[in-house]
Amino acid sequence: MTQKSSPTIDDVARLAAVSTATVSRCLNAPQKVSQKTLERVMGAVRDLGYTPNFAARAMAANRTRTIGAVIPTMENAIFARGLQAFQEALHLRGYTLLVASSAYDPTREAEQIRTLVGRGADGLLLIGHDRPDATYAYLSDRDVPALVSWAYDADGALSSVGFDNRAAMRGLANHMLELGHRRIAVISGHIAGNDRAAERVGGIRDAMMACGLDAGGLPVEECDYDIDAGAAACGRLLDCDPPPTLLMCGNDVLAVGALREAGRRGLRVPDDLSITGFDDIELARIVVPPLTTVHVPHRQMGGLAAETLIGMIETGTRPDPVKLDSSLRLRGSVRAVRP
Amino acid sequence: MTQKSSPTIDDVARLAAVSTATVSRCLNAPQKVSQKTLERVMGAVRDLGYTPNFAARAMAANRTRTIGAVIPTMENAIFARGLQAFQEALHLRGYTLLVASSAYDPTREAEQIRTLVGRGADGLLLIGHDRPDATYAYLSDRDVPALVSWAYDADGALSSVGFDNRAAMRGLANHMLELGHRRIAVISGHIAGNDRAAERVGGIRDAMMACGLDAGGLPVEECDYDIDAGAAACGRLLDCDPPPTLLMCGNDVLAVGALREAGRRGLRVPDDLSITGFDDIELARIVVPPLTTVHVPHRQMGGLAAETLIGMIETGTRPDPVKLDSSLRLRGSVRAVRP
DNA sequence: GCAGACAATGTAAGCGCTTGCATAAAGAGT
DNA sequence: ACTCTTTATGCAAGCGCTTACATTGTCTGC
Numbered sequence: 001m002t003q004k005s006s007p008t009i010d011d012v013a014r015l016a017a018v019s020t021a022t023v024s025r026c027l028n029a030p031q032k033v034s035q036k037t038l039e040r041v042m043g044a045v046r047d048l049g050y051t052p053n054f055a056a057r058a059m060a061a062n063r064t065r066t067i068g069a070v071i072p073t074m075e076n077a078i079f080a081r082g083l084q085a086f087q088e089a090l091h092l093r094g095y096t097l098l099v100a101s102s103a104y105d106p107t108r109e110a111e112q113i114r115t116l117v118g119r120g121a122d123g124l125l126l127i128g129h130d131r132p133d134a135t136y137a138y139l140s141d142r143d144v145p146a147l148v149s150w151a152y153d154a155d156g157a158l159s160s161v162g163f164d165n166r167a168a169m170r171g172l173a174n175h176m177l178e179l180g181h182r183r184i185a186v187i188s189g190h191i192a193g194n195d196r197a198a199e200r201v202g203g204i205r206d207a208m209m210a211c212g213l214d215a216g217g218l219p220v221e222e223c224d225y226d227i228d229a230g231a232a233a234c235g236r237l238l239d240c241d242p243p244p245t246l247l248m249c250g251n252d253v254l255a256v257g258a259l260r261e262a263g264r265r266g267l268r269v270p271d272d273l274s275i276t277g278f279d280d281i282e283l284a285r286i287v288v289p290p291l292t293t294v295h296v297p298h299r300q301m302g303g304l305a306a307e308t309l310i311g312m313i314e315t316g317t318r319p320d321p322v323k324l325d326s327s328l329r330l331r332g333s334v335r336a337v338r339p
Numbered sequence: 340m341t342q343k344s345s346p347t348i349d350d351v352a353r354l355a356a357v358s359t360a361t362v363s364r365c366l367n368a369p370q371k372v373s374q375k376t377l378e379r380v381m382g383a384v385r386d387l388g389y390t391p392n393f394a395a396r397a398m399a400a401n402r403t404r405t406i407g408a409v410i411p412t413m414e415n416a417i418f419a420r421g422l423q424a425f426q427e428a429l430h431l432r433g434y435t436l437l438v439a440s441s442a443y444d445p446t447r448e449a450e451q452i453r454t455l456v457g458r459g460a461d462g463l464l465l466i467g468h469d470r471p472d473a474t475y476a477y478l479s480d481r482d483v484p485a486l487v488s489w490a491y492d493a494d495g496a497l498s499s500v501g502f503d504n505r506a507a508m509r510g511l512a513n514h515m516l517e518l519g520h521r522r523i524a525v526i527s528g529h530i531a532g533n534d535r536a537a538e539r540v541g542g543i544r545d546a547m548m549a550c551g552l553d554a555g556g557l558p559v560e561e562c563d564y565d566i567d568a569g570a571a572a573c574g575r576l577l578d579c580d581p582p583p584t585l586l587m588c589g590n591d592v593l594a595v596g597a598l599r600e601a602g603r604r605g606l607r608v609p610d611d612l613s614i615t616g617f618d619d620i621e622l623a624r625i626v627v628p629p630l631t632t633v634h635v636p637h638r639q640m641g642g643l644a645a646e647t648l649i650g651m652i653e654t655g656t657r658p659d660p661v662k663l664d665s666s667l668r669l670r671g672s673v674r675a676v677r678p
Numbered sequence: 679g680c681a682g683a684c685a686a687t688g689t690a691a692g693c694g695c696t697t698g699c700a701t702a703a704a705g706a707g708t
Numbered sequence: 709a710c711t712c713t714t715t716a717t718g719c720a721a722g723c724g725c726t727t728a729c730a731t732t733g734t735c736t737g738c
Contacts, residue, residue, distance in 0.1 A: 006456075006481055008724055019688045024726055034686060049477065051457040055397035056724035059693045064394075074423070080413055096454075099438075115435075117345075118390040138388065142345055227621070256625060282566070286595060288627045347694055358718045363696055373716060395694035398723045 007048040016044040027052065058120045066096045067309060068116030069125040072104045072194075076225060076253055078279040078298060079127075082150070085302025086125065093310050095122075104225075106193045110135045117144055123313045125149055125305055129156040130195040145312040149305045151196055152323045159312075161305045161322045165196045168294045168326040169203030169248075172276060175328060176246055177211050180337035181274065184208070185219040185237040185244035187230055187254045197222075197250055200278060204248055219244070223254070230257020231264075238265065238273075245274060245337055252277035252284045255291050259333070274334035289332030297324045346387040355383040366391065397459045406648060407437045407455030408464040409448050411533075415564060415592060417618040417637060418466075421489070424641030425464065432649050434461075443564075445532045449474045456483055462652045464488055464644055468495040469534040484651040488644045490535055491662045498651075500644045500661045504535045507633045507665040508542030508587075511615060514667060515585055516550050519676035520613065523547070524558040524576040524583035526569055526593045536561075536589050539617060543587055558583070562593070569596020570603075577604065577612075584613060584676055591616035591623045594630050598672070613673035628671030636663045 013020045018041060025032050026041040033041075044050075058064045067090055071079045087097040098116055102109035109131060116124060123145040136157045139146050148160040176184070186204060189197040205215035219240065221233035230249065234257060237244060249255035255277030259269060267273050269289055277284055277293035284291040301324055308319050352359045357376060364371050365380040372380075383389075397403045406429055410418045426436040437455055441448035448470060455463060462484040475496045478485050487499040515523070525543060528536040544554035558579060560572035569588065573596060576583060588594035594616030598608060606612050608628055616623055616632035623630040640663055647658050 009726095010724080020725075021689080021727075022687060025687090028726080032686080037686080049480070051453050053398070053724050054458040055394040055403075056693090057726075058394035059392070059398060059695090060724075060726040062693070062726090074419055077416075080419070084413070114390050119393040141388070227625075260625070283622070283625070286566075286599070286622070286626060348696095349694080359695075360697075360719075361717060364717090367696080371716080376716080392694050395723090396696075398725090399694075399696040401696090401723070 006053070007050045009050075009052070011048055012041065012044045012050050015048065016041045063122050064096075064120040065094055066098055066119070066121050067123045067125065067306075067313075068098045068100065068113075068119070068121035070100050070102055070109055070112045070116065071127050073101050073225070074099075076251070076279075077281045077283065078251070078296060081281070082296075082298035082302045085299040086306050087302075089303040089306030090310070093306070095306075095310060104190065104194060106131050106135070110138070113138065117142060123147070123309045125309060126158070127151070128195045129153050129158070129160070130193050130198075145309065145316075147305055147309045147312065147319075149301055151199070152321060153195075154321050156321070159308075159319050159321050161301060161308050161324070163297065163301070163324045163326045165199035166203040166206065168296075169200040169278065170207045171203075171326075172278075172292075172294055172328055173204045173207035173248065174210075175330070176248070176274070176276065176334065177207060177213075179274075179334065181246040182213070182337070183242060183244045184246045184248060185221070185240070186248050186250070187221050187223065187233040187237065187258060188250040189225045189254070190222050200250055225251060225253055227253055227257040227260065230254035231261035232257075234258035234261040235265075238262070238267075243273075246334070247273060247275045249275065249277050252279045252281045252291060252293055255293070255333070256283055256287055259287055259291070270333055270335040276334060280329050284329070284331070291329075292331045292334045293329050295327045295329050297326060300324055345392070346389045348389075348391070350387055351380065351383045351389050354387065355380045402461050403435075403459040404433055405435045405437055405458070405460050406462045406464065406645075406652075407439065407452075407458070407460035409439050409441055409451045409455065410466055411443045412440050412564070413438075415590070415618075416620045416622065417590070417635060420620070421635075421637035421641045424638040425645050426641075428642040428645030429649070432645070434645075434649060443529065443533060445470050445474070449477070452477065456481060462486070462648045464648060465497070466490070467534045468492050468497070468499070469532050469537075484648065484655075486644055486648045486651065486658075488640055490538070491660060492534075493660050495660070498647075498658050498660050500640060500647050500663070502636065502640070502663045502665045504538035505542040505545065507635075508539040508617065509546045510542075510665075511617075511631075511633055511667055512543045512546035512587065513549075514669070515587070515613070515615065515673065516546060516552075518613075518673065520585040521552070521676070522581060522583045523585045523587060524560070524579070525587050525589070526560050526562065526572040526576065526597060527589040528564045528593070529561050539589055564590060564592055566592055566596040566599065569593035570600035571596075573597035573600040574604075577601070577606075582612075585673070586612060586614045588614065588616050591618045591620045591630060591632055594632070594672075595622055595626055598626055598630075609672055609674040615673060619668050623668070624670070630668075631670045631673045632668050634666045634668050636665060639663055 009020045009023050012023045023041055026038050090097050100112035126148050127150045129148055146158050148158045149162050152160050152162040152164050188201050191198045208215040223229035223233045247258050255275050258275050262269050262273050277291040280293045280295040284293050348359045348362050352362045362380055365377050429436050439451035465487050466489045468487055485497050487497045488501050491499050491501040491503050527540050530537045547554040562568040562572045586597050594614050597614050601608050601612050616630040619632045619634040623632050
């Protein structure tokens with residue numbers, strides 16, 4: 001049914017009156033071929049509308065110039081944006097991106113990794129460090145270069161190009177403590193299997209402890225990373241007595257949910273309740289009031305991750321981990337506590 | 340460097356003491372193999388951690404159970420959502436999705452189509468009908484099943500599973516005319532090469548003409564599909580004298596941009612200016628005021644497109660086009676004109 | 679004019695899988 | 709007991725490309 005009549009390299013070779021080897025060289029290493037032959041062959045390629053068969057190429061060359069990425073979800077714009085930058089950088093170097101998502105499930109992640117490797121990915125980009133040993137064993141068995149992003153851990157099984165989630169959230173929490181907030185509650189994504197979520201909550205605790213506060217009593221609601229779940233979690237936290245003056249959320253999506261729930265209850269943000277996010281997606285600037293959040297350097301991270309991973313693939317070396325800087329974005333969703 | 344030691348079908352065959360043909364059958368047609376052999380082979384597969392090599396498989400079988408989709412952009416959540424549904428439906432049938440984006444550029448779209456076909460896509464999903472004849476010629480040359488979504492045209496070169504953009508926007512425009520709006524302006528995405536954009540503007544003109552209004556004088560600003568461009572276009576239209584009482588936008592993203600610009604200028608929406616969108620993405624319900632818009636049945640469309648395309652691939656028939664219904668979502672961003 | 683070096687091209691062996699066909703084994707029917 | 713099915717398995721030919729190696733042609737420099 002499919003590709004009834006796609007021209008093959010043999011057709012091109014015949015039409016240009018050369019061997020298939022020469023056609024292959026014209027496509028992959030033109031400098032090895034005489035000008036005259038090159039033109040003739042490229043003419044034949046054009047006339048036939050020839051496109052090399054990817055599978056055959058992958059099989060013969062044992063590389064695909066394809067890189068796989070397994071991200072937790074496409075739903076959150078922050079990953080979409082980061083991948084966009086990653087993809088653009090790959091494209092400049094002649095690589096193609098294959099994306100799969102794991103829905104924050106380690107089992108699915110392992111499956112997706114296998115699929116991508118089976119599809120011939122020359123290297124992999126993964127998010128965060130927290131995954132089963134078996135997955136790491138698989139990667140090292142197969143000798144597949146892999147890089148972690150979105151997190152930074154100098155001692156991880158894989159090298160990383162990311163930022164320090166803990167320090168970033170600590171910075172934000174410090175700022176909030178300076179504004180006088182003491183009744184703090186947290187809405188976090190599920191922490192199991194998600195080091196970014198764990199580190200962010202950890203950063204808040206760090207800041208509280210440095211202030212001499214009891215971080216053990218910090219109310220933390222874990223939920224899925226979507227607006228409705230964020231709203232529900234916000235509701236549960238607001239029902240506490242006394243209610244918090246500040247809600248720190250694991251990402252902007254949860255914060256938007258919290259904002260909505262606060263509005264539904266007639267609370268004014270930031271006068272009655274301050275809310276913070278994390279990621280700095282476009283949404284953070286569009287909601288009313290705009291969200292105070294942590295800006296994640298997604299473009300820089302994507303670009304650098306691409307360069308680094310390509311380096312690993314082409315030179316076979318393990319790179320030094322890179323820690324990028326995040327920064328605070330102070331906007332209207334927070335204010336100081338009334339004295 | 341890559342896949343130093345991935346086990347092959349030969350390794351499995353040796354370990355299970357059968358031929359490679361039997362291993363292949365265990366994986367692809369288990370009912371053709373005796374229970375005993377099946378178990379032995381599957382055990383070997385598990386022990387070795389064997390994953391079939393995709394490229395080899397594609398080459399030998401000349402099909403990949405992969406479907407390609409070329410969408411205008413990943414940035415707009417409406418495509419992301421629609422693809423999500425498409426992908427889920429494909430997955431149920433054992434197919435995998437490969438996505439590429441064209442940035443609304445017909446040349447890039449043609450490239451991406453070639454790439455996907457070169458990668459062995461068994462079929463393609465494309466958005467809209469407006470593309471060069473050469474692209475259609477390529478597809479029919481190669482006998483690649485392809486389906487159009489997001490638009491409906493009974494006479495298109497390809498069959499479609501979509502909705503009537505013109506009728507949908509006409510419905511919204513009718514409603515706005517009933518509310519008394521007469522000074523209407525439009526913010527549209529670029530119309531060249533984009534039948535959806537063209538049809539939506541056409542739908543507004545239809546409604547106006549049916550009301551006896553001069554559709555020729557309708558101010559239309561074309562711009563890129565992003566928030567900033569929408570805001571800028573909104574600014575240009577508001578500078579007209581007299582300014583419009585209603586801004587109809589080609590999609591929700593543009594409408595959010597318009598909303599922002601109106602706010603920046605101190606105009607109250609909907610009291611001073613009504614604004615409408617199109618698509619009904621999540622954002623439409625989150626902005627203040629929430630957007631009146633047209634709900635696109637993206638989930639239904641994605642699911643049905645998947646079924647239809649798989650049908651085309653597996654039976655080789657050309658299906659009847661399907662027209663789905665869109666519906667209005669009336670929210671706070673519009674109000675009747677003061678008498 | 680000729681050895682030596684280099685550039686351009688061809689030859690052919692796979693890469694890891696699927697599948698048509700041949701073969702072998704096991705029942706079924708008479 | 710013997711043939712005829714039916715079922716399970718093996719054999720081996722590709723699928724369309726890349727690339728190591730062999731071959732041929734073209735200059736250099738002496």
